[in-house]
Amino acid sequence: MPFRLPDLPFAADALAPHMSAETLEFHHGKHHKAYVEKTNALVAEKGLEGAPLSAVIRTAAQRGEKGLFNNSGQLWNHSFFWQCLAPAGGPRPTGRLAALIEEGFGSTDTMLEQFKAEAVNHFASGWAWLILDGGALKIISLHDGDTPVAHEGMQPLLTLDVWEHAYYIDYRNARPRFVDAVVDNLINWDFVAQNLDGNGVSRADQQG
Numbered sequence: 001m002p003f004r005l006p007d008l009p010f011a012a013d014a015l016a017p018h019m020s021a022e023t024l025e026f027h028h029g030k031h032h033k034a035y036v037e038k039t040n041a042l043v044a045e046k047g048l049e050g051a052p053l054s055a056v057i058r059t060a061a062q063r064g065e066k067g068l069f070n071n072s073g074q075l076w077n078h079s080f081f082w083q084c085l086a087p088a089g090g091p092r093p094t095g096r097l098a099a100l101i102e103e104g105f106g107s108t109d110t111m112l113e114q115f116k117a118e119a120v121n122h123f124a125s126g127w128a129w130l131i132l133d134g135g136a137l138k139i140i141s142l143h144d145g146d147t148p149v150a151h152e153g154m155q156p157l158l159t160l161d162v163w164e165h166a167y168y169i170d171y172r173n174a175r176p177r178f179v180d181a182v183v184d185n186l187i188n189w190d191f192v193a194q195n196l197d198g199n200g201v202s203r204a205d206q207q208g
């Protein structure tokens with residue numbers, strides 16, 4: 001079965017004004033959809049039908065197939081990203097997540113400042129990540145369609161898309177304003193906390 005475009009886990013206008021329905025119409029309805037279609041075409045071309053998305057990503061990485069790697073990585077990354085977002089006004093980190101943040105960064109505010117800096121300063125297209133690696137939280141960024149799925153030991157907790165297509169409608173070229181608005185208002189900390197179980201990869205995976 002070909003890979004499909006997952007539905008958004010919220011209404012298209014639920015994140016406004018920080019992320020508009022028009023942005024989601026383009027970002028989910030056109031950009032994410034295009035990655036699904038390109039991945040399906042390349043999977044068929046390379047005889048990888050039937051493999052789960054995570055396996056396609058790892059195979060493409062091992063074989064050095066850049067087109068398939070970036071498109072399948074983008075398919076998974078976006079499927080994970082939408083789940084990292086929720087309407088404004090949700091809870092801040094609590095429990096084990098708050099304890100790990102304090103241990104790693106001193107405070108939630110300090111961690112968020114570092115996450116924002118990583119997102120703003122990432123050169124060109126890519127993604128900022130909060131990951132669990134060897135039992136500790138780390139903030140990193142990866143280029144283009146690269147993804148923790150392809151890196152042994154990286155357990156994804158939270159991501160932010162910093163490709164220009166994520167913010168050009170609402171913020172023009174102002175990536176820092178986009179990053180502030182999303183990080184301060186739209187993070188689904190319940191989802192981030194759920195991913196401490198190490199099963200984050202499976203939450204955006206799908207059967208081929």
Ligand SMILES: [Fe+2]
Pocket residue numbers: 027031078161163165166
């Ligand atoms: Fe994107």
